[in-house]
Amino acid sequence: MHSTSQGASQARLGLPNLGMGLGLRTQHLPAILAGGARVDWFEIISENFIDHAGYSAHVLEQLAAQLPIVMHGVSLSIGSASPLNLEYLRKLRELANRVSAVWVSDHICWTGLGSHNSHDLLPLPFHESSLQHLIQRVHQVQDILQRPLVLENPSSYIQFADSTMPEWEFISRLALATGCGLLLDVNNVYVSAHNHGFDAIDYLRALPHSHIVQLHLAGPTRAGELLIDTHDAPVPTPVWQLYALAQELTGGVSTLLEWDANVPDYEDLLAELAKASAVLAGQLPQQAVQQQQGLQFAHPIDFHLPAASQHSHDHLEPA
Amino acid sequence: MTISNQPEPATLVQLQQWMLASITNPQGLTAGLQHATIAHGRDASSMLAKGKVADVQAGLAVYANGYWLRLLACLQSDYPALRLHLGEDLFNFFCRSYLASFPPASYSLHDLGSHFTRFLRHTQRSAAREGHSLRFPLELALIEHARNCAQRAPGLEQTDYTAPDPMAVLLGAKTVISLPATTRLLLTAHPLAAFQPWLAAATVSGSDRPQHPLVSATSCIAISRHRYHVSWHALEDWQFYALSAARRQARTLSHCAQAAARRCHMPVAEIHAKLSLWLPVASAAGLLMTAQNTTTEQG
Numbered sequence: 001m002h003s004t005s006q007g008a009s010q011a012r013l014g015l016p017n018l019g020m021g022l023g024l025r026t027q028h029l030p031a032i033l034a035g036g037a038r039v040d041w042f043e044i045i046s047e048n049f050i051d052h053a054g055y056s057a058h059v060l061e062q063l064a065a066q067l068p069i070v071m072h073g074v075s076l077s078i079g080s081a082s083p084l085n086l087e088y089l090r091k092l093r094e095l096a097n098r099v100s101a102v103w104v105s106d107h108i109c110w111t112g113l114g115s116h117n118s119h120d121l122l123p124l125p126f127h128e129s130s131l132q133h134l135i136q137r138v139h140q141v142q143d144i145l146q147r148p149l150v151l152e153n154p155s156s157y158i159q160f161a162d163s164t165m166p167e168w169e170f171i172s173r174l175a176l177a178t179g180c181g182l183l184l185d186v187n188n189v190y191v192s193a194h195n196h197g198f199d200a201i202d203y204l205r206a207l208p209h210s211h212i213v214q215l216h217l218a219g220p221t222r223a224g225e226l227l228i229d230t231h232d233a234p235v236p237t238p239v240w241q242l243y244a245l246a247q248e249l250t251g252g253v254s255t256l257l258e259w260d261a262n263v264p265d266y267e268d269l270l271a272e273l274a275k276a277s278a279v280l281a282g283q284l285p286q287q288a289v290q291q292q293q294g295l296q297f298a299h300p301i302d303f304h305l306p307a308a309s310q311h312s313h314d315h316l317e318p319a
Numbered sequence: 320m321t322i323s324n325q326p327e328p329a330t331l332v333q334l335q336q337w338m339l340a341s342i343t344n345p346q347g348l349t350a351g352l353q354h355a356t357i358a359h360g361r362d363a364s365s366m367l368a369k370g371k372v373a374d375v376q377a378g379l380a381v382y383a384n385g386y387w388l389r390l391l392a393c394l395q396s397d398y399p400a401l402r403l404h405l406g407e408d409l410f411n412f413f414c415r416s417y418l419a420s421f422p423p424a425s426y427s428l429h430d431l432g433s434h435f436t437r438f439l440r441h442t443q444r445s446a447a448r449e450g451h452s453l454r455f456p457l458e459l460a461l462i463e464h465a466r467n468c469a470q471r472a473p474g475l476e477q478t479d480y481t482a483p484d485p486m487a488v489l490l491g492a493k494t495v496i497s498l499p500a501t502t503r504l505l506l507t508a509h510p511l512a513a514f515q516p517w518l519a520a521a522t523v524s525g526s527d528r529p530q531h532p533l534v535s536a537t538s539c540i541a542i543s544r545h546r547y548h549v550s551w552h553a554l555e556d557w558q559f560y561a562l563s564a565a566r567r568q569a570r571t572l573s574h575c576a577q578a579a580a581r582r583c584h585m586p587v588a589e590i591h592a593k594l595s596l597w598l599p600v601a602s603a604a605g606l607l608m609t610a611q612n613t614t615t616e617q618g
Contacts, residue, residue: 047427053473055547075426081332088426113335115424118343118386122335130331157378159368162328195378197371225373228381 031266150181155229185216399521465503545605
């Protein structure tokens with residue numbers, strides 16, 4: 001273990017514990033505007049608001065004046081062998097300034113190579129060469145953004161034969177070498193631990209806790225022998241257990257519930273988020289892991305404004 | 320397929336080339352793995368560690384299936400009326416063909432469908448002819464793409480734009496017309512009213528398919544945004560060509576009137592008068608911006 005909760009307030013890279021937050025989804029905007037946010041903060045998908053000057057961006061600016069906003073990206077591709085996209089980084093910095101983002105996060109992964117972007121969070125080999133590659137690029141990104149980058153552990157379904165160290169060692173060394181923050185997705189730890197046969201608790205205990213600034217919660221799906229990170233179900237009990245441990249190890253950091261497919265009403269989402277407070281009070285929700293057949297899943301990236309809610313604002317006019 | 324002489328450990332770029340080739344092949348994962356093995360001299364057993372709970376093909380299948388499902392879902396979100404018109408199978412067929420020709424290149428999925436209408440027109444050239452049954456859905460796709468652009472483009476909402484003074488326009492004050500990025504102009508072979516049921520039905524899950532339009536007529540359509548509200552407008556041809564004249568750069572009212580008069584074979588003075596009267600209406604709908612000064616326009 002690299003640190004304890006004792007130094008938590010000084011650590012966290014100067015970033016605050018924002019409390020309980022939700023991923024901002026466009027289908028919830030009417031409920032939020034009508035009834036208020038009723039959360040401590042929102043996380044946005046950065047790419048949904050870059051190059052966006054429409055209604056959602058307008059509402060975001062209104063919300064940013066009232067609540068902390070954290071930016072969570074899916075296209076940084078920090079692990080790609082291709083050069084960083086400097087235009088993307090410039091726009092990321094602009095958006096961060098526009099919404100006064102408390103921090104900017106992305107994933108420890110690669111999303112594409114050359115001109116081909118898979119729009120998925122693809123896994124990296126964990127070895128010395130890839131680690132040095134990431135360290136150099138995290139430094140570069142932090143120099144451009146002029147702020148610490150916060151990076152999330154992704155879930156994965158394969159491991160590379162050339163890997164020479166476990167994921168938690170790779171992430172820990174990356175954080176310690178660069179000073180970057182960590183977004184610990186306890187659901188992703190649970191998913192990958194199941195798929196790759198490691199101990200999720202060992203993983204959590206091995207991380208440098210003073211670098212963890214945020215926790216992600218979500219519900220996975222069991223499909224055959226694999227667990228898949230679908231973000232479309234209630235958080236299951238084993239993930240709540242990891243969440244409780246993570247909060248204990250860190251001394252308390254920001255919590256964010258993700259739900260990106262089969263998205264429930266805002267009220268139901270608030271109810272699911274309220275379980276996190278119950279867990280911190282010692283009450284563990286009893287919830288089984290969702291089960292489905294087959295492997296036909298789109299990894300959850302909140303990619304678009306839903307057609308029905310957005311396009312229904314449009315109307316016909318005579319000249 | 321097994322590679323007998325295992326090469327040196329893959330570099331990061333080799334590993335990523337291999338994985339992308341495996342999981343993004345339009346023919347599926349099996350074809351992708353075969354292609355990647357041949358192209359990169361490495362097979363799955365040499366690249367991947369043995370799975371603990373499932374074989375490596377099952378793990379790769381999560382990525383391969385997810386790649387196509389995600390991109391299809393994205394295009395479905397961008398073109399719901401086209402999807403409703405074509406039906407699920409034909410729409411997905413076109414999407415997969417498009418994605419095979421134009422793999423996603425941008426950091427934003429909002430850009431994924433930006434070449435889709437061009438791809439459809441290019442690959443369905445004969446369908447673009449008058450009277451062909453695919454002409455209507457091709458135009459529906461154009462309208463949906465224009466709508467998508469209008470929703471996200473910088474509009475007038477965050478500017479300090481003030482509407483033109485109608486009296487000043489009528490009195491001949493020099494008036495310069497420009498179009499905001501949220502205004503899109505389309506010439507179609509079907510009336511706007513033919514598209515409306517499809518656009519409306521696509522916003523409601525499980526809607527019945529509207530009827531295919533029976534009549535065709537060349538139509539001038541504009542899409543605009545006002546207070547973040549996107550609207551379609553059926554324009555008269557002189558309105559369409561006057562706006563078209565200012566599409567790429569700001570033009571004086573006189574220039575726009577002259578351009579429209581040439582295209583519509585109408586007297587310039589008549590167009591000028593009509594345009595002067597219509598400008599405040601068009602401005603209020605977010606179709607155009609004007610700048611005025613007290614100098615009287617010549618001509």
